[in-house]
Amino acid sequence: MKWKELEEEPCSMARTIGVIGDRWTLLILRECFLRTRRFEGFQSALGITRHLLAERLKKLVRLGILRRIPYQEAPKRHEYILTQKGLDLYPIMMALVHWGDTHMVDERGRPLLHQHHKCGKNFDPVMVCSECGEPLLAKEVHTHPGPGAQSPLTIAAPDKPKAKARRSAA
Amino acid sequence: MKWKELEEEPCSMARTIGVIGDRWTLLILRECFLRTRRFEGFQSALGITRHLLAERLKKLVRLGILRRIPYQEAPKRHEYILTQKGLDLYPIMMALVHWGDTHMVDERGRPLLHQHHKCGKNFDPVMVCSECGEPLLAKEVHTHPGPGAQSPLTIAAPDKPKAKARRSAA
DNA sequence: TCTTTACAGTTCTAAAATAGAACTGTCAAC
DNA sequence: GTTGACAGTTCTATTTTAGAACTGTAAAGA
Numbered sequence: 001m002k003w004k005e006l007e008e009e010p011c012s013m014a015r016t017i018g019v020i021g022d023r024w025t026l027l028i029l030r031e032c033f034l035r036t037r038r039f040e041g042f043q044s045a046l047g048i049t050r051h052l053l054a055e056r057l058k059k060l061v062r063l064g065i066l067r068r069i070p071y072q073e074a075p076k077r078h079e080y081i082l083t084q085k086g087l088d089l090y091p092i093m094m095a096l097v098h099w100g101d102t103h104m105v106d107e108r109g110r111p112l113l114h115q116h117h118k119c120g121k122n123f124d125p126v127m128v129c130s131e132c133g134e135p136l137l138a139k140e141v142h143t144h145p146g147p148g149a150q151s152p153l154t155i156a157a158p159d160k161p162k163a164k165a166r167r168s169a170a
Numbered sequence: 171m172k173w174k175e176l177e178e179e180p181c182s183m184a185r186t187i188g189v190i191g192d193r194w195t196l197l198i199l200r201e202c203f204l205r206t207r208r209f210e211g212f213q214s215a216l217g218i219t220r221h222l223l224a225e226r227l228k229k230l231v232r233l234g235i236l237r238r239i240p241y242q243e244a245p246k247r248h249e250y251i252l253t254q255k256g257l258d259l260y261p262i263m264m265a266l267v268h269w270g271d272t273h274m275v276d277e278r279g280r281p282l283l284h285q286h287h288k289c290g291k292n293f294d295p296v297m298v299c300s301e302c303g304e305p306l307l308a309k310e311v312h313t314h315p316g317p318g319a320q321s322p323l324t325i326a327a328p329d330k331p332k333a334k335a336r337r338s339a340a
Numbered sequence: 341t342c343t344t345t346a347c348a349g350t351t352c353t354a355a356a357a358t359a360g361a362a363c364t365g366t367c368a369a370c
Numbered sequence: 371g372t373t374g375a376c377a378g379t380t381c382t383a384t385t386t387t388a389g390a391a392c393t394g395t396a397a398a399g400a
Binding site: 001003006007010011012013014015016017019021022023026027030033034046047048085087088089090091092093094095096097098099100101102103104105106108109110111112113114115116117118119121122123124125126127128129130131132133134136137138140141142143144145146147148149150 | 171173176177180181182183184185186187189191192193196197200203204216217218255257258259260261262263264265266267268269270271272273274275276278279280281282283284285286287288289291292293294295296297298299300301302303304306307308310311312313314315316317318319320
Binding site: 024048049050051052074075076 | 386387388389390394395396397
């Protein structure tokens, strides 16, 4: 499966993965949320090769997740800033951090604490139901096809004959 | 940067990315949450090559995200079931789906709806503060180093001399 | 003026990961 | 005794990444 194909799957998760589902893109976005904005900033913070960084930044701009804004003329220079679409990735970032905080910390504890302006406390992110406000558990959620569905299950209609025919074709 | 190194970075997000930050792993986990449990099930639903599927399942088992449980003797067969550690990835999955629902749907609408058992309604996941219950916005959160920090900022202490010295070394 | 530095890339080659297909092996059913 | 389900493993070819060097503009300093 190519990356491009992912973006066309009838599954919101697959499409999202097609956009941000690789290591470097995710790390670049982490830096964006930490207020890094410039090429050199990303490069030195991440140790990513310049080649890949340039390529990923282009992709994020093309997808409307970052905006490329000039901050000086003369030698033309640009900053990369999160758009609203990019800012909307925040829950994903927080969910990733929280899982790491829960399952991947060593004996020293969390590398980073998060403080909420509104209440002033260090917090954990909690995912709740938009309708009743209760925390969401996988077992308490039932999925069913929406208007954009193509298969009775969520996802990835295996509409490629290959998938099933693979062995009998031999 | 190698995948192994990621898991040792002083950043919970980097560590999480080291575990689940690739396309196929994420898609395999999606299938797990949709109750797929067997090798052939994953393979035909995803179209992943058998080689990679075997490799990724091993990794997920090694990391304690899936458990490999025999479901028949004779030809020994196993199922792959989410552990609690794996189930805890649910907010990440939901956050990915929700972003896709918001920004990647086509004119037909969402491929999949989610219904909450407790309240019976279709819902969106909302990420809130564990302390005050208010929805979290990136701009209202301040990060500061925790006990496991190694750099004043969250993350990725660029402790590799290469990062800065790269040009002057030439 | 000449050199160095900051910055933002681009362009190579080598190494690693992934795709794609076929092969292995056990057992049940036809 | 042949076929099919299932769960892998083993190949080669293609794509991606890593790693390092090179390009080019302009400011700062010797």
